[in-house]
Amino acid sequence: xxxxxxxxxxxxxxxxxxxAGVKLKRAFGxxxxxxxxxxxxxxxxHSDNPEDYLAGFPMHPHRGIETITYxxxxxxxxxxxxxxxxxxxxxxxxxxxxxxxxxxxxxxxVSQPALWGFQLWANLPAAQKMMAPRYQEIRRDQIxxxxxxxxxxxxxxxxxxxxxxxxxxEIVIDPEYxxxxxxxxxxxxxxxxxxxxxxxxxxxxxxxxxxxxxxxAGVETVVLFADGDVVRVxxxxxxxxxLLVSGKPIGEPIAWGGPIxxxxxxxxxxxxxxxxxxxxxxxxxxxxxxPTRPGPQRRSRN
Ligand code: FE
Numbered sequence: 001x002x003x004x005x006x007x008x009x010x011x012x013x014x015x016x017x018x019x020a021g022v023k024l025k026r027a028f029g030x031x032x033x034x035x036x037x038x039x040x041x042x043x044x045x046h047s048d049n050p051e052d053y054l055a056g057f058p059m060h061p062h063r064g065i066e067t068i069t070y071x072x073x074x075x076x077x078x079x080x081x082x083x084x085x086x087x088x089x090x091x092x093x094x095x096x097x098x099x100x101x102x103x104x105x106x107x108x109x110v111s112q113p114a115l116w117g118f119q120l121w122a123n124l125p126a127a128q129k130m131m132a133p134r135y136q137e138i139r140r141d142q143i144x145x146x147x148x149x150x151x152x153x154x155x156x157x158x159x160x161x162x163x164x165x166x167x168x169x170e171i172v173i174d175p176e177y178x179x180x181x182x183x184x185x186x187x188x189x190x191x192x193x194x195x196x197x198x199x200x201x202x203x204x205x206x207x208x209x210x211x212x213x214x215x216x217a218g219v220e221t222v223v224l225f226a227d228g229d230v231v232r233v234x235x236x237x238x239x240x241x242x243l244l245v246s247g248k249p250i251g252e253p254i255a256w257g258g259p260i261x262x263x264x265x266x267x268x269x270x271x272x273x274x275x276x277x278x279x280x281x282x283x284x285x286x287x288x289x290x291p292t293r294p295g296p297q298r299r300s301r302n
Pocket of ligand 1: 057060062067104106
């Protein structure tokens, strides 16, 4: 039995407006650097009112990061400047490695009874920031559900639980991305790698995270753990569901300009110059389309 990770801090996600006017909640972002390294941002979009999300995220660039979209309810149409397009449906995951550059749009569709999903940003180390862009597109039925202990169900998106490996593979930061449900009156110990950053984000119910001095966390709370080998959650009267995410910290300088995250100011400036000049994309068919809406600095996440 290893060291149970204590809770470093709890934070409530907060309302914010992103893209072309999407109302969502941000669990963490640039004000919290470098607490979540290698992760940069987690957004929770959850609404039964299409006016909150239909404006979507029109064409915008990404470089130097990975964006990971996990949709629980609804539908998001996706299209990029390299001619790639498709729909992210309920239960699906899109793990997009922007690497050297992607220009894309993400447009939520009218969803009944609600749109509900998450976008996580993972940073890339300097050596991989300009890697070739790629997608891992995972359909709901490709995500295994395992029960590592009685009363515990884990959907394994990335990582390995009870000998079952999730479908997302070969990611630079060696991440784990799990959707965990723990039944009432149950305690679950989940092994994690010492030295990796680990956080949980509560979707439903309430759980007590950490060891002896554990802390209770409810819906829309992000739980950042201190170091250790085991994440412990204890559940009282009502089941808890949470995302559990871990990854190897990068520990490099971060220059963050909206949707582009590099190591230095110079790299950031160059990226935005290339975007303006139409030379942003490193490879692939020249189907890049210039944005017709305001540029990235004005509408970008930060
Ligand atoms: Fe994007």
